[in-house]
Amino acid sequence: MDNVILKLDGISKQFGNHYALKDINVNISEGEFHAIVGENGAGKSTLIKILSGVHLPSEGNVHFKGQSVKFLSPYMAQKSGVSTLFQEIQEIPALSVAENIYLGREPQKGSLLQWKTLYKEAGELLNNLDIKIDPYKKMEELSISERKMVEIARAVSFNAELLIMDEPSANLNEDELAVLFKTIAELRKRKVTIIYISHRLREIFAMADRVTVLRDGQHVKTMDIKDTDEARLVQLMIGRELNEYYPVNTEQIGAKVLEISDLNVPELLHNVSLSLNKREILGIAGLAGSGGNILTKVLFGLVKGYSGKMVLDGKPFVPRNPRQCIADGIAFVPEDRKTQGLFLNLSVRTNMSITSLRKFRTFGLISEPKESRQANELVQQLSVRPKNIKAPIRSLSGGNQQKALIGRWLLDKYKILILEEPTRGVDVGAKMEIYQEINKLLSQGLSLIMVSSELPELLGMCDRILVFSGGTITGELQRDEASEEKIMEYALQEVK
Amino acid sequence: METIQKARTLLKQEETLLLLFIVIVTLISPIFSPEFFTSYNFSNLLRQISYPAIVSIGMLLTVLIGGIDLSVGSVMQAVSLTAIMLVQLQAPTGVIVIVVLALGLFLGLMNGMLITFGKLQPFIVTLGTKVIIDGTTLFMTKGKGISGDASDSFLSIGGGYMGAIPNPVIIMLVLYIIGFILLNKTIFGRQIYSVGSNRVAAYNSGINVKKVQLSVYALSGLFAAIAGLLIASRTGAYQPMSGNSGATGMELSAIAAVVVGGASLSGGKGTIWGAFLGALLAGLLFNLLVFLNMNPYIQQFILGIIILAAVIFSASKNRK
Structure with missing residues (x-):
């Protein structure tokens, strides 16, 4: 040389x-x-x-x-x-x-x-x-x-x-x-x-x-x-071989859970219509700024000034703020867990229980034994390491933080779980565990919307992929027809 | 092995360190003053401590959500003045209590609304309301003290005893127990920590961040009002600038107690137990300075040093 x-x-x-x-x-x-x-x-x-x-x-x-x-x-x-x-x-x-x-x-x-x-x-x-x-x-x-x-x-x-x-x-x-x-x-x-x-x-x-x-x-x-x-x-x-990496959704996909028609957000989303079925993983692909993560933010009440019709489980759904959306059955794991999801200096337990504290009350006061029992079970189930629910969550690795953050939504019943960049900054081992967990959620009757900039992840996990470009859906791909090339083709499609 | 580990983590906690300091100060105080351990001095001392200690609960709440309340001393003054004016009007004690507590709650709520809906900095807002309230009380009293012919029932609120323990001390203890339950056992308490730790994440967890913020400032006003009522009803008079025993500089004493107790001014970190020990330590130190016949202005100086030392200590701990 x-x-x-x-x-x-x-x-x-x-x-x-x-x-x-x-x-x-x-x-x-x-x-x-x-x-x-x-x-x-x-x-x-x-x-x-x-x-x-x-x-x-x-x-x-x-x-x-x-x-x-x-x-x-x-x-x-x-x-x-x-x-x-x-x-x-x-x-x-x-x-x-x-x-x-x-x-x-x-x-x-x-x-x-x-x-x-x-x-x-x-x-x-x-x-x-x-x-x-x-x-x-x-x-x-x-x-x-x-x-x-x-x-x-x-x-x-x-x-x-x-x-x-x-x-x-x-x-x-x-x-x-x-x-x-x-x-x-x-x-x-x-x-x-x-x-x-x-x-x-x-x-x-x-x-x-x-x-x-x-x-x-x-x-x-x-x-x-x-x-x-x-x-x-x-x-x-x-x-390892790619096909061992992603678990396959073996659940029977069910009836329609969510239907969106003609959703518009000025300058950001144009005439977006889609539906999501029970026990389905719907992938959202697209380059940065293409609108996919605007859609998920609308669904969680984080975007104001949208228009369009949404029906969740047969009832009209009008997201106004996260509080109401959570009550209506939407769970949300944001793309940047540190700034948008986690309470870094608080314990793993508090981070997981924060959205379901009502479940742990006796006579109006939080019962710590109840809360800890549930948190411990979850830490076990998701193999969050270390298994110490009292440790501040900042002391965990990115992958374990992410598992705990997903765990937050497993303490209660929801209809749709939105995952934005579920494995960003997560190491390979934890990534696989997260994929396995995501898949298990389906058997509980949950439907998933997954926004990701990692195409292999979308291809490996999703039953169906919607591709966004310029604030609108430019393509829809079923699992068996989807490929990186096809996604990129739709993602780069110019929208007038 | 495990006990050593436990002892070690216990020693690392700020609260243990504070407790140690408190014991030291208590043990050296009699050297400078033979009457330190007399029951008269002791109950007097605890009563002095109870006012800033009560205000510190409210201050802790605001600090936990990453805010601050600089108006607490002024709210105390306004409440004392209002109470004595009502005494002069010969209002029944029950009415006085309700009116002044409502006043404290209202002033706190004003702070909260300006901060929450005006999207303004708590520091500036409460500094502004402090100056406004101070100006109003000065205008109404022309800077003089006012006394009224107070009823026994009014005087007994702050001046009475339960057994050998002064009422303000009992009330302080009860309020700390309530504060402990509020912060550690209720959903509202968890929400306070969450908002202070990460406001965006709190919102994304379905917490009504605005409501939490409003409630916290209203509560801070309420706690200040309770302290103001206790001071006014002890003497039956309104004292304009009453040095250490009064409300002047109360915001600093409360901030000192909270910070010395291990709370972080950036929010999300701090305990009620720490605030209590912080208030206790500050009170004991002041008492010691009085025994030493130290110039009151030097006491200010020392308060400042204590705050800085606590901030430096907690910063160096966080960096590790």
Whole structure:
């Protein structure tokens, strides 16, 4: 192999007793496009954080350009030539594009800022990369993809020799993707080495030279992209055959539970009509902003100003707020569990019982023994670990938090459970357990609506998938006809 | 092995630490004052402590939902003034009690409505209402004290005893028991913690966040009113700026008690037991300072230090 620019030598990272990464050995050559794949929780983010100076490895060494390096901060990594495009956007919205690019390194004369030079340099930089964005614009006025471009420009402005990109294509539409790929091509012309993390395997097969697979913090394999295909890569990622991964809904799908006709939300949803049957898992697919999660928010009373007719279990259903929707039989697991679902500093028990406290009252007061008994049963049933219902829920891993959050809705009877991104940020093992639990819910007569940006999950779990684009349903696929290609085709369909 | 583990977690709790401090202060107080352990001083001391301790219950509720109530001292003053004015009108004691408690509830509800429906910061709203209430009482009294010819039944509310224990102390204990049940055994109590821990998640769990918020501020006004009534009925007079024994600076004493008791000003964390111990410790320390013949202004200084020390302690604990 030619010049090795980055050498990972036995990298491990421990958090408490848990190994997030164990003994990773990878060499990356100069100018290479190296993809890293793995399920959520496989250790990709931890690896990136080590390379970018957020974390230090617990064991092992990083060699960059032949020298052992210890990056103590992202800024230090950037100065050495390693820039990272994080998944979460890092910039300051109220400042201009140019200010963001040169944040912390603004051209100065004495202690005065050289505004003209700042905007001139930013303009030239963007021009060179063929990015058509006005450096005077405020960051908050830009689209998500434009912001990503600005971050790429910022990375390049450090004369990055190694650029790490964490899910750069997430949330981008087709046009925006084209711009991203063009910029990446431009970077490759400049011989910038790229480490690229993505769930979208097709991108990886289109661009990468080599690919490294991580699973449960372990290095599974590094290989030339020519020597593998999508199916084999997925198998390496999940460590088993795909069809063992998702349980199959063997329940008899029943009568209609919910019927929605002509649902409209100004600017967000247009003429959405659908129905949901008893013991059915209905999947909602679509790119970010396509309207799927607006539909679920309407159903849980979180959106005001909608119009349309809804019938739940034969009765007219008019969602006004979560309280009333819960009373009407809708349960809701939101997409961001930390900000929208959990009480992080409160106990696992309180987090689970909060919606059904009425059940645990004797003479108007909450009976803790009753509450604890139910909570303990649930923790057992869902195998939430640790099995301590008094522990603050923030001390649990993402997967266990998610299980507890789903458990919240198992303490009482509901008609429909809405799951938004049910396995986001959850490790592989917990993911499987969550799928099993979701499936068990059906036998209790529940109907499920599942919004997910992970297509394999939708394909594996759902009886039927509705695809959204531009605020309306562009396609409906039964389980046996659904495929990633068909979903993407509908998801990218232009809506007038 | 398990007992050691248990002892360790017990020691780590703020409440245990507070209890330890309280014992220490109680043990060293007699060194500076031989009359510390006399029953007269003791019951007097507990009565002094009962006013801020009662106000602290309401303050704890507001702090638990991530808010604050800076108007409690002023509500106490307004309530004391109203009570004495009613005494001058020779209103029956029952009427006085109902009117002033309703006044406290109303003033608290005003705070709650401004914060909830105006979507305003509790800090600013209650600071504003504090100044308004202070201004009104000053305007009505021209800054002077007022006394009335109070009936025995009125005076017995705050001045009476049950056995050897002053009424305010009994009332304080009863209110703490009610507060304990409210926070730990009722759905409303759970809702308070939930709203303070994560407002969005609380809403998504079907909690009527606005109702919880309104109720909490109304209750804070009510607890302040009870303390104000007890002070007015002890002396039968309204005292304008009555130093430590009065309502001035009561909001600070209550915040100090709650924070020293381990509550977090960002909400969702704190116990009634902690607030009680916090109020007790603050009261004992003040008593000690009085024995030491310390300048009252220095006492202010020390109150500030105690609050800061408690905040630093809890912050360093949370960071771990």
